[in-house]
Amino acid sequence: MTTETIRASETPAEGKSSLALYLHIPFCTSKCGYCDFNSYEGLDHVVPDYTPALIHEMELWAPAAKNYRVDTIFFGGGTPSLTSIDDMRILADALREQYDISPDVEWTLEANPTELTREHLEGLRGIGVNRLSMGVQSMHPDELELLEREHTPERVAQAVADARAAGFDNLNLDLIFGLIGHSMERWQSTLEQVIAFQPEHLSCYALTVEPGTALYYRVQKGQLEEPDPDLAAEQYDWTRERLAAAGYQQYEISNWAKPGRACRHNLVYWRAEPYLGMGAGAHSFFIGRRMANVDSPTRYVEAVNQSYEERQASGTGRAELRQVAGGEVPDEVTLRADAMILGLRLLDGVRTEDFRARFGVSVDDAFGPALQRHESLGLIERTADRVRLTERGLLLANEVFVDLLPDPD
CATH class of the missing domain: 1.10.10.920 (Arc Repressor Mutant, subunit A)
Structure with a gap:
């Protein structure tokens, strides 16, 4: 993809339209073995500079978004729940200052159960986050160990209870089926335990062994067997039946929701509507362009800050968005x-x-x-x-x- 110069002051002419914002927080305490997302462990030295860089990117894009109303915000990762409440409040204030945020905005934050203390959850709710997406994956300790997850089933139950007590009435739980060495009975056990939590939304994905992940190399070396696709298909069929009986409506291949609780943000993606991504590795489909930011958090911070300084020095409010590593105008x-x-x-x-x-x-x-x-x-x-x-x-x-x-x- 050819790198293009995108000017922050370009404004679409179609008038006030709906826009989804995605903000990527790439930091993790440890990288899960199956994960191929743009996430990093061991970058604590970058964290203090990352929030200011995100705010700079918000300001760089704000002129182009002035004719849009933001209807959904999604903090993904990585592990956004690692971000301190003070930093989250700073980011929330900057979003409200720079963008037209809808009064009924859906504001999602991805989270690991480990970080979700009652105090942290109350802080998130207080700044406007109104939907949590929690990475549960399994309710069996040995399966969580296989996936290199740090939480326990008990921690999941406590995090759900704390989220409810903090005022969250829109909760998604992510689960993975088709695990290595899995069985129908163990998957049924996980799903039944999760249904008992009565989340408003469930995302259920088959395990994929992605090239380049730690899990992939373990499978390649013969340390682990391949997942069984036939078992995964049987588990998927059972999941559809069980969740329908439990009152969930399947609205996408891997997503189920209670009536009226489909994820509005993800519907933007599936309907090919405009979204603006900010942060390291974030992707966008905005002002008729597909764009992707540089993956490296260090390079992202450097690029955004350079663009911001150029804009401040120009006196015109215009600047090349150097954090955008690639872009194109898709043909019809x-x-x-x-x-x-x-x-x-x-x-x-x-x-x-x-x-x-x-x-x-x-x-x-x-x-x-x-x-x-x-x-x-x-x-x-x-x-x-x-x-x-x-x-x-x-x-x-x-x-x-x-x-x-x-x-x-």
Whole structure:
């Protein structure tokens, strides 16, 4: 991807529109063996400079966002719950000062159960965070050890209780099935214990052994066996049935919610709507561009501060956003593919008239042969007004998605 010069004072002309903000906190006390996210341990020396850099990036982007209303904010990581309440308050104040924040903003913070003391939770609630996304993964100590998680099942229960006591009424719990050496019974045990907590939202993901992770190297060396995809498929089918019986509505391949509690922020991604990412490695789709910040927290801090100093010295309010490592203006074919692939992740699928209104062509004009092929395979179904994955298609979604990608140049 060619690096582009993006000017902070460029303002879209379409008027007040909805915008999602993502802020990346890349620091962890330890890196989980399965994790391939942009996260780092052992960078304590960078932490004091990171919050000021985030605030500088907020200020650099603010002119371009002045015609937008922020409807969702998401602090992801890494481990955002490691950020002190004082720093979180500073960030929250800066967001409110620089951006038009909706009165009913959905404000999510990702958290590990280990860091969630009652005092910390009350502090988060006090500054405006109103949704927690907690990385539980399992309710079995040996599975947590395999995943290199630092918490215990008991700590999860306490963190949930403390979150409720602090006033959080919107709680997501992340879980992983299809673990190495897993069984249906152990997964059922985890899910039943978590259902008993009555979270408003659940995200359930199959374990993937990502290249470059510690888990990947252990599997490659024969120290651990590969996950069993057939077992994972059985666990997924059971999960769908059990969560439906428990009153959860599945609205995306890996996400379930109580009525009215779907994650508004993630819906922005799946609907291919604008979002602005700030922080090391954060991605954006904003003012018609895809962008990605530099991954390294150290380089990110240096780049943002240099851009901020340039803006201050210029006297015009303009500055090159040096933290943006890559960017592109997607062509129409790419935008159509993005909208189709992301939209098919939702159980409602893609509404055909919405697609035509957005792109000026029908889904058949854009993807006819691929849709026909996967419909004949039983992976896609058509209704009067939409295209969506079948139940079998939910399990084999990637086979559909790869067929919808634009041909490489």
